[in-house]
Amino acid sequence: MSTKSTTIYLKAEQNVEMQTEEVCVKDIASLTCADPHVLAKAKALRLWKFQKGESRRQVISVLKVIAEIEKACPGASVESLGETDVVVEWIDVDRHKGFVQWCKLAFVALISFFGTGFTIMAFHNDIGISSVFSKINEMVMGAPSDGYGILELAYSAGLAVGIIVFFNHIGGRRITKDPTPIEVEMRIYEKDVNQSLIATADREGKTIDVS
Numbered sequence: 001m002s003t004k005s006t007t008i009y010l011k012a013e014q015n016v017e018m019q020t021e022e023v024c025v026k027d028i029a030s031l032t033c034a035d036p037h038v039l040a041k042a043k044a045l046r047l048w049k050f051q052k053g054e055s056r057r058q059v060i061s062v063l064k065v066i067a068e069i070e071k072a073c074p075g076a077s078v079e080s081l082g083e084t085d086v087v088v089e090w091i092d093v094d095r096h097k098g099f100v101q102w103c104k105l106a107f108v109a110l111i112s113f114f115g116t117g118f119t120i121m122a123f124h125n126d127i128g129i130s131s132v133f134s135k136i137n138e139m140v141m142g143a144p145s146d147g148y149g150i151l152e153l154a155y156s157a158g159l160a161v162g163i164i165v166f167f168n169h170i171g172g173r174r175i176t177k178d179p180t181p182i183e184v185e186m187r188i189y190e191k192d193v194n195q196s197l198i199a200t201a202d203r204e205g206k207t208i209d210v211s
Contacts, residue, residue: 011082
């Protein structure tokens with residue numbers, strides 16, 4: 001079958017997680033082409049196979065992808081619209097199941113709960129929140145507070161509501177469709193990590209590239 005004048009459009013992702021050892025073109029990029037036969041052939045091309053004992057994270061150059069497609073589909077041209085390098089990570093799903101996974105989840109939950117609580121208490125102690133409330137109560141009521149009153153209760157409720165609004169979740173439900181500040185920072189961090197991995201692999205000559 002002739003592939004002359006056939007154009008394949010390719011949009012590669014920056015980071016991909018794999019649950020199988022074999023990495024095909026369709027796993028790391030989105031493709032489209034007017035010829036469905038050429039498209040299916042390009043998607044099925046194998047780029048890499050992870051071996052036990054080697055690094056579970058590899059960087060694949062889009063030039064390698066283009067070269068493999070042009071080799072398998074003579075006469076076809078490839079237009080790249082996405083990333084220039086792809087970080088591919090092999091995830092062993094069986095390794096994260098069972099009792100150990102629940103132990104890790106419980107440990108992270110406890111650290112988050114007690115760590116956050118300690119941070120809030122340390123911050124309040126540092127700014128002397130009790131003295132501030134006492135002064136406010138004395139200014140408004142004319143006498144210092146003799147315990148916990150409406151001011152402390154309102155502040156505690158407001159703090160809880162503020163945390164819920166900040167994280168944009170109530171239980172497993174999202175309040176709004178907007179990403180939270182934490183999610184934005186995580187995406188920025190993930191992008192920086194991917195760029196660092198790509199630069200390191202390129203510097204060490206470990207990028208899976210054209211010969």
